[in-house]
Amino acid sequence: MNVKRILAALAAAALAAGASPARAAEGAKLDDIEANLTDVASLQSGARTFVNYCLNCHSASLVRYNALRQIDLTEEQIKDNLMFTAEKIGMPMAIAMTARDAKSWFGTVPPDLSVIARARGADWLYTYLRTFYRDASTPTGWNNMVYPSVGMPHVLWKLQGEQVLKEVPATTRDGRPVIGEDGQPRKLAKLEPLVPGRQSTAEYDQTVYDLVNFLVWMGEPNQLERKRLGVWVLFGLTVLVFLTYFLKLAYWKNVH
Secondary structure (H helix, E strand, O other): OOHHHHHHHHHHHHHHHOOOHHHHOOOOOOOOOOOOOOOHHHHHHHHHHHHHHHOOOOOEEEEEHHHHHHHOOOHHHHHHHOOOOOOOOOOEEOOOOOHHHHHHHHOOOOOOOOOHHHHHOHHHHHHHOOOEEEOOOOOOOEEEOOOOOOOOOOOOHHHHEEEEEEEEEOEOOOOOEOEOOOOOEOEEEEEEEEEEOOOOHHHHHHHHHHHHHHHHHHHOOOHHHHHHHHHHHHHHHHHHHHHHHHHHHHHOOOOO
16 A cells, blocks of 8 residues: 555545544543454455445545455455446545535545544444434434534434434432532433334444444455464564574673
C-alpha cells in the first residue's frame, strides 16, 4: 500500500467523522468486541454485507478485489457475488459517485472505509452500527447514540428494524432513584424497539460483528501473515543474540 494514501485515508476518516472516537462517544458506553481474523466464515459474511450496503456510498480504495482471495474466496465467487463496482478483479473497491456529487447530495463526502477500523476502533464501529434510532428533527430522520447528529442514514434499518430513544429514570441496584447534584432525579437514555426488522436482535448483532470483523481485516489484509513472520523473525534474532554472545566469548577468551 502507498503510505501517503493510507495517511490520507486515515485523515479523511477522522475528519469526516468530525471528532475523535473518545469525544464522539462521550456519554455513550461502547460495547467490547474482539475481532477474529481467523474466522473465514465471518469475514466472508462481512464482505457480503459491505459490498451490498456500504460500497454504494463509501469506497475502499486501498483494497483491491483480488485481495478477497485471502479470505478463501475464489476469483469466480468474487466476480459473481461481490464485484459490483469494477470490471477487473485487480481494480480497487471504488465507487462511481464523485466527491462533488457526494458533497452536493449529502453535505459531506462519505469517508473511504479502507482504514476506518484503524481510525475508529472495532468497539466504536460495532456500537455505532447498533445504536441508530428514529429522530424526526434530523434531515435523514435518523440519529445515533454514539455519534449525535450523524449525517449518515441507517442503511441497515431493514435488517435491524427501527428504534426510538427514550429517557428512563436512573436507579440504584436496590431500585432507588439516583438524584443528581441539582437535586433532580437523573435519567438515562435507552433505545426501545419501534418496528421489527428482518433479523432478530441476535442475528443483527452477528451481522454487524461480521461487518466490523471484515473492516478490521480490510485495514490490514496481511496482518496475520505479518504476525506469523514476526514470530520467526524474533526467533531468528534470539538465535543470533546467542551466537553473537558465544562468538564474543571465543574471540576474547585469550584477552585479559
